[in-house]
Amino acid sequence: MSTAQTPLQPHMDVADALSVFAVTDSQVEKMQATEFIWREVIARSHLVVLAGEGGSGKTAVATFAASELANAGLQVFYFQEDAGAGDVPRLHQHAKKHGYVLLNSTLASAAPEDQIKVLRSMVKAAAPLNNVVMFFDTLKKYLDLMSKRGSREFFMLMRSLTQLGGTVVLLGHTNKHAGMDGKRIFEGVGDVRNDVDELIYAHATDKDAGGRVTITLTPDKVRCNAQKRSFQLDIINMEVCALDALVDVASLLETRQRLESDRPIIDQVERALSAGGLNHTVLLDRVSEATGESRNAVRKVVDRYMGSDPSDERALWLETRLRVNNTRYISVRPSGASVHAES
Template structure:
């Protein structure tokens, strides 16, 4: 009878081909590499996951994504320098708009046809990030999925999602924007366009349906189709679709809503004078530390019950380096974040803005505002 305590012969261990892949004894290293899954972009995209956001054209998927990205940077969830927005489905003006906005936050924009980049080069770049250990802590936003693989091809899609999976396992986070099918389901809801492997192989998937809200707002409702983690079943965002808006103004209009009303800019106090808003802006910049543009705008608009567009207009009007014309300037802080800094003493500014005459006559025009700035 054999001794049950006896160890198997070494030769038997060597014959097991799986031994070279075992993680035995690697717990400490794995724990060090593990990424805590917590909200990164809004509540729908978690760190350490691969997420796909599907919507029909012009539904606001890019707008919502970038608005939530800026919020994440401003609130310290991620550094702008750790984000790569890969724009492979845009016009030249669209690329320029996004670079102008995202430069303020230190975000890297990589675009098709610029600096020698082609969409087909992305997979090898991700492979290099994994191999060189530079994927950890990075966020990749792909716009849109179909530019990097063929979503209707099972073999191509499986190969690409396998690379995404290894990128996530290496400590990265990925959000891919994708299109829905031209045909809706039996309930009139949008459905994902592509083979099921895309949703099956990623951690989380949302589909966007759009409806009109009050006062011309557009409501984008995100409905969850796949999850591995604590994300909501549904979340809705409202934004202004007005074509004459600047891109930063449209980004500023994005806010989470209950899906029924237009939200933050519906009820506005037009009796609030511009100099009151400017005082609030000056105090916010003076006391606020490293706060980005959109964070300041949201805070003042919410506190003073005025439109974010109006606050943004005043904030941008008085930014510059000439103390005779401007109140604050842009400065670059750590992580590449652009923040505001007063160029006049706070006491001088508040005294001027609170005096009956307000600022000098060369600046009076902006203070005469009485109506809806829209």
Template sequence: MEKLKRTTPAVGQLSGGAFKIEQSDHISPINNVELCSGYGQKHTDKYRSLVTVTLAHLKALMSRPPQKPKDEAQWAIFSTVLTRNHSRQREHGEFYALWADIDDSEGQSFDEIVGRSRRVIPGAFMAYTSRSATQENQRARLIVPVAYALSGHEFVIWQRILNDKLEAAGITPDRVTERAGQLCYLPNRGAFYDWKVINSKGPLNPDECWSEELVVEMERQHAEQAELTERREMAKIKARARVSAGTQSPIDAFNAEYNLPLVFDMYGYLRKGNRWLSPNSSSKSPAVSITNDGQKWLSAHETDAGIGRPCDSGNGYMGDAFDLFVHYQHGGNRDEALKDAGEMFMVNGVPLYKVNQQAFSESQGLSSGTFQGASSLTTPQDGEAFSLDTFSLNGMAAEMESKMLEDKFILGRMAILGQSTVFYAKPNAGKTLLTIWMLIEAIKSHEIDGKNVFYINADDNHKGLTYKLKLAEKHGFQMLAPGYNGFDAKMLSSYLANLVRQDQASGKILILDTVKKFTDIMHKDKASNFGESVRQFVAHGGSVIMLAHVNKHKDDEGKVVYSGTTDLVDDADCAYTLDVVTEDKLSGDRTVKFENFKSRGDVAIDAVYSYHYGEGVNYYDRLASVRTVTDEERQNIEKQKRLNATLERNRDAIEAIKGVLRDGSQKKTELVTAAHERSGVSKARIQRALEDHTGTSVADYQYWHLDIQDKNAHIYRLNWAA
């Protein structure tokens, strides 16, 4: 049962009194752990040593708060590491409490805030109003002790979950508390002051209480990090391309492709509208902005003094993306940052910084033997006329031909080694089945080495994945799947970039099933960026086969149409559609056809396969039923497909003509008129159907035959089996 103890309000306090809520006190060793603390915004470890505070002392302060201006008020970071640096706290901190800062009570009283908080915090917590609280806006802070020490990364995760919980309960917390080094000001009496301690449940054990929320948050952070990594890798790829096109400054290349919002995300800036809060700042006011041209950042945070240079006005600091790279990636060492950027960007296989060193050496008349491989960038001697003839390849054809490999097929005659190929098909048309069958056939015939094949199965359930994994183990190719052994589909662009950077792309064959799991093919920018990463991988000797879906609706010719933007097709070397040609429901046999609509190399224009699709057939038997359809069979199948299409198109006209002919033979003119009047089908369609289905082979849907009698009279008679 709760026990209420009334305390006397201080002079000037506008509330009617404060209540401390007590139940059985839980004595915990965490109450006496010394945590990082200081006094006032300007107290940093850069100028003088920080102090410590315990949760026990904080609890005592609540009932006897000091009354000081904010620049003298005590604050805490609930970590044992004595630093205000966000990054160091995140990497090395050991936290013993979570906290919330409610700057806007949105009309709720302090009691209401505490009541709502109790419903979502399954543990003890302390609550008090801030120094700036008023009767109208009862601003408050919550301190939530935890049952065990949290790492800096864990602290950030649980902080976000706590804030999400409070927000769902109708309380709007300030999200700056999700930064590891954010200052929490301790009890400090203002015009309005109130406090409560909830001791009923002991310290919060987030692992037990919020385990489901943790899974969701980890997935969100994982996806967010994967997207950031992909953006970083794409920026690096584009910067390398810029260098290859002639940009010789690593700073220019870096700034051109690493835009400032991306770099801010990389280094932990918190965005609020069109401004950012620096990770070096402990304030809650975002004071970093970007110039109109998007090239420079401006910061009014005093803590950003070591980055970039002072503004010309003397108010704040400014710099570019490379300045942030220097500060955060290299601790302010510009020479190391220049070298690192120079190594990121290559020219003819030589790091850019070495190319620039060579150019400088040559300009000084020094030997450039150390920098072999960058000779293509040497400049003409003084007085020597510049000519594009310098770059001509003429005379090298024989040498290049000796290095050129003949087309080597990976899957049937549709995918060539060293290219990217995409197969489009509707669901359950057999694209995965046929891809695996062709892959196994290529391994069996020693066309490819299975150990170089990486089949990434991102579109299957556990049962399906298990079936295919057994096939991979049997035939010696590699099977990967998102969520297993740390593989993340959204990180694929990064993985490809690493293979390229480490010169490991050549000979590797990737099969992506399906490509929509690796990028958003409906989003032009994302599809284009993904396509560029695939192109870079292929340009360095890799091969990629991508499986994708088609639109629900077919084109005017009745053919399937690929889904998504054109970027995937534009970047691919070859592209095929796969569609069902015939299905025999009695036998369960299905015939499907690949049709090429983009090619580079001597690939097949089309390919036809057959397999058993009936119910009750396991995957291995279905795979074993796959076979290539012979040319004769293909002709018959194509013929049957045309006949079926004609039958469907003319079905109502056929029934009308049959009805008339059952009454007796008819001349053509009278037959067309009678069938039209009987069915309402146009005379043109009746006449076309009459021509399409005239003959003696009922198997070919020929339901009547023609007798030409005296005076060229065309008499139509119904076939006996029709």
């Protein structure tokens, strides 16, 4: 049983029991001394997982990072085991253009397990890897993420590579279903989170009218001062560029999902207000009766999209306090629904 799991014994000092979690000077100094090799996201000799939903732009951003790292003089190897046959020529040309090595086991009449054997031999030979960066796309091609034993052996190998000076970036998927906080989480056993230095999530917007997607990398678990960074992907030519300003894509997605979830009540509120404003209490009663939702559930949605300033584009409807008994009077904000839905 680990120290963190040891129950508090009678007469045990509380400070001693919790000391394993105490932040130390050496830990902080190590974080501050970290050498970033790519945009304050990837740190030298760290083991990183970049996770996101399918289609979230992980590979596009990872190959962009590989190109910049190679152009900076590092030796970059990109293990690509997840691309379709139609994508390989484009990825090969990108690697040739930017000076990194694209690896694929199938085209070598081999398997990912054969790549692992070569990596083990490198570790056994203690080959210096200080100038080496390795990307693995994707994790599911190398191990069963739901098996603790398989994960442990694989991550021990990855850690050995970093101990030889190498930097390792593993691309992984998030679960199909959201967690308790509404966010999707990395797909795999909990031990994986503890085995890596940084766990970074990729969140992407839907494509805009010009075929562009905004992708934001958000560090979740870190052992260095990794930063959020935003990028734009042109899905027509698959080119990526870094954005100067940070875009909170996760927040935008959360707002959109919440709007979709609230839509049945929103629609009924708009129907109730279509003929004119209503007393707040009357509105809640009507919508609750029409939707079958509890009055409290309706109140939360009404209050969530309510404002007092007509210029507030986040509001769907407006609240006015009447002098008589300080009554709350609710009315539709002109053009508010369309503005909010587009945000």
